[in-house]
Amino acid sequence: MAKKGKKGKGGKKKSKRVKWDDDADIFQRKFLKTYYEQCEFDKSLPCVWLEKALKQGIEDRLYARKFIIEELEVGEKDAQIPPVRLKPVLRSIRNERFVHVHEICAWDLETEHSEIADLALLLEKGFYPVRRVELMDCDLQFFSVARLAKSFRVSNLVEINLDYNEFGDQGCAGFCNGLKGNRIMLSVSLCYCELTRESGVLLGQVLRTTAVREFYLDGNKLGCEGIVEMLRHAASHAEAEHYKRIEEERLKALMMTEGAMLASDKMIKSQITTDGASTDPGNETALSGAPDDSGKKKKKKKKGKKRKKKEVAPPVVGPYVNILHIADNTIDIYNDGRDNMLFQCIEVLKQIIKFSPNFVELDMDDNVIGNRAAKQLLHALDERKIATLPAIKVRTTAEIEQATYSAIVKYAAGMKKKKKKGKKKKKKK
Incomplete structure (x- = not known):
């Protein structure tokens, strides 16, 4: 007899089925090509982190859901090399209708108002499921913050991070104005913003x-x-x-106490009298001497029924x-x-x-x-x-x-x- 293995009968290991995203390699390869073309058009250096994430996604046939766009380290910079910019990423997402990104994070970039406006236009398109945006240390001006905040009313954002942008109270006013009536946003980060x-x-x-x-x-x-x-x-x-x-x-404890008292009174009234009869008119089985249902077999629950998923209530x-x-x-x-x-x-x-x-x-x-x-x-x-x-x-x-x-x-x-x-x-x- 074959010895039983730990992971299955006969020593055979159970194979785990790898889940792939349909055509993830095709769409990401196409997106990367468009991104390179857009970088050349906008005179931007391609972001190393984003390149690696997309190439890894192509290899694994899984979509890169998080886009991080960051500038090169100071020691790696050259005066003749163009900076890493946000614009080519946003334009590529819109041109290819790349609806698989959930997070857009820009770190230490020098952004222009037109780029923030492009980001706001992207967020205002409801079919892009972007849930989180980070613009850390991106030289945001108060008017750019106000333009971005206008998109909050129709976007899918639940988290926004604008740390290290010194836009002050004027920028905060535009930011808060864009949040009026918002029922989706849950987290706000405005650290070191003056x-x-x-x-x-x-x-x-x-x-x-x-x-x-x-x-x-x-x-x-x-x-x-x-x-x-x-x-x-x-x-x-x-x-x-x-x-x-x-x-x-x-009040709940009081109602429970009153309920217990009523149940106790009912029990006393339904007790069997000295002659063997029951004073409870509803207790026909006790009078007839018929057996109760306690001896009956309980019906088996039908198998195969899936439990209903609990509906998540919207934020209050x-x-x-x-x-x-x-x-x-x-x-x-x-x-x-x-x-x-x-x-x-x-x-x-x-x-x-x-x-x-x-x-x-x-x-x-x-x-x-x-x-x-x-x-x-x-x-x-x-x-x-x-x-x-x-x-x-x-x-x-x-x-x-x-x-x-x-x-x-x-x-x-x-x-x-x-x-x-x-x-x-x-x-x-």
Whole structure:
């Protein structure tokens, strides 16, 4: 007899069937040819990363879903070599109707307004399933941000990252205006964009009126005032919802108690009397002496029926926040007249920590909040734990008492921190 192997009968290994994308090699080979032609026309150097991804996709017969377009390293540059540009990629996608890309990431490029307009036009075509866009350190001007944001209303985007573009409050105003009424976008990243208190007010409107749940705002100048303006509605809403849940649970417990009492009364009434008869008129089997159904065999469930997939509910619009990164945002105790404002800011954060079950991550690193404020945050974390709300990750500055810092660090396990980039490249002249 043949010995049985671990992976099947008779020692035969079960072969895994490789899934390919239909004609992925053909379409990507055609796209790469168009991309080279477009690069020559636009006087752009082809992106090395994108070339490798497409060639690998051709070899594996799988579509490259993520496009990363990045400039060459400084040491690899030559004055006579043209720069890597975004335009050839976008034009190639549109010319070939390449509907297989889900992410477009541009890093360290010098972009023109016309290129951002091309990207916006691409996103406005609903048949392109682009779900995520990154334009990091791409010299975006405020008017380019406003043009890109106009596409949000009709695009499929759920995540946008515009880190390291110093477009300031004016650019943030155009960005937030494009998000009005949006029910799809879930994550926004505007780190190191020169945002101030005015942007805090605008972002507060986004938080209240859209489905955005994740805000990455490190390296700005929102300050205590900006954070308070952004979060005060979310904080008060979280507290109101908390007490509403408590009241609902109390009423539910009361109804269950009343139901148990009614069931107990019914059981007493239906007990068999001393002469052997039942006082329950509906209990005919007890009177006739007929056997009950407990001895009958249960019907077997029919096999082969597939379980229905649970329908995913759309994101809820309202003042809810899940992730908040506000590291290095001048939230400190050293500015004149800011001490009172700091504790207003901490009070707002405490409300969200204590009462919001959806809030899972807070990064306040590189903000000198002092021992007193840090202890208040720790107290809120302890209250959240007592209330058995879901776990939360919190990071704060190390410039506080060791005991308080060590206690807060326990809550920061597993939190990823964005790396701060070095000096920005020179702007175009």
